[in-house]
Structures are given as structure tokens and as C-alpha cells.
Amino acid sequence: MTVLPDGTIVKDATIDISLAGIFLFGLLPASDERMVSTMHAIEQRLSVKTPVGGIARYENDYYFQVSSDIANVPGNPWFVATLWLAEHYIAIATTRTSNARGCTSTGARPAPSPRGSCQSRCTRTPASPCRYRR
Numbered sequence: 001m002t003v004l005p006d007g008t009i010v011k012d013a014t015i016d017i018s019l020a021g022i023f024l025f026g027l028l029p030a031s032d033e034r035m036v037s038t039m040h041a042i043e044q045r046l047s048v049k050t051p052v053g054g055i056a057r058y059e060n061d062y063y064f065q066v067s068s069d070i071a072n073v074p075g076n077p078w079f080v081a082t083l084w085l086a087e088h089y090i091a092i093a094t095t096r097t098s099n100a101r102g103c104t105s106t107g108a109r110p111a112p113s114p115r116g117s118c119q120s121r122c123t124r125t126p127a128s129p130c131r132y133r134r
Helices: 017-024 033-046 079-092
Strands: none
Touching: 017 033, 017 079, 033 079
């Protein structure tokens, strides 16, 4: 968002990995459809499509930019950004056999867990501490 000198607010539609904070800080559960679609957009638009792989911070990130091919290299991959995407996949996995994108071996997306429950965001066993408990 940009505020112009005359007070006009201009919306910024740039996809940014900081959007992962919506579920990382507990504003929405990882399984909420809005969060799932946001993380899908992050993966689609911020994936570095080179042998290096990874997730960029935001579209057209110029910090140490090594390519002007924004379609394939939206920015340099940041390991933290890549780990936040992985954390989302872990949070939405419903079984130990779900793959990295939260899909079962049949390719079907898991059903969302009840909103707000600890189990909807935590894959720990009942015997281990859950980091989402307050």
C-alpha cells in the first residue's frame, strides 16, 4: 500500500512471502481456504524455476538480482521463505502419508480441520507439547 501526497491510497498487489505470517502468527488457521489459496499463489508466483529452486521474498525482488527473467526467477531464493512454505504444508497435512503439498497419495486435498482447534494447526502427538497451545 502506498499513500500519495494527496492522501490517495494505492493498493499494492505484489505477492510477498510475509503473507505467510497470517497463519504463522495464528490470525487464520493454515487450513483456512483463504490461507490455502494464498500459499498456493505464493508457490506459483514466487517459486524460483531453476535447478537451485526455492522461494523468493517477493515478485521482482532486486536484491542481488542475477536474472531479468522475472517469470522464472521472481527474485533470489531465500531459505526462510522456502521454510515458511514448507511449514504451511506440514500444518495442513492430515496424515503421515500426506505429501509435501498436503495431498494424500490419491492426490486429493485434505478436508479442513475445525477452525481454531489446536489440531488444525499442529501435527504433534498428544504426548508432545504443542507450540500453539496458550
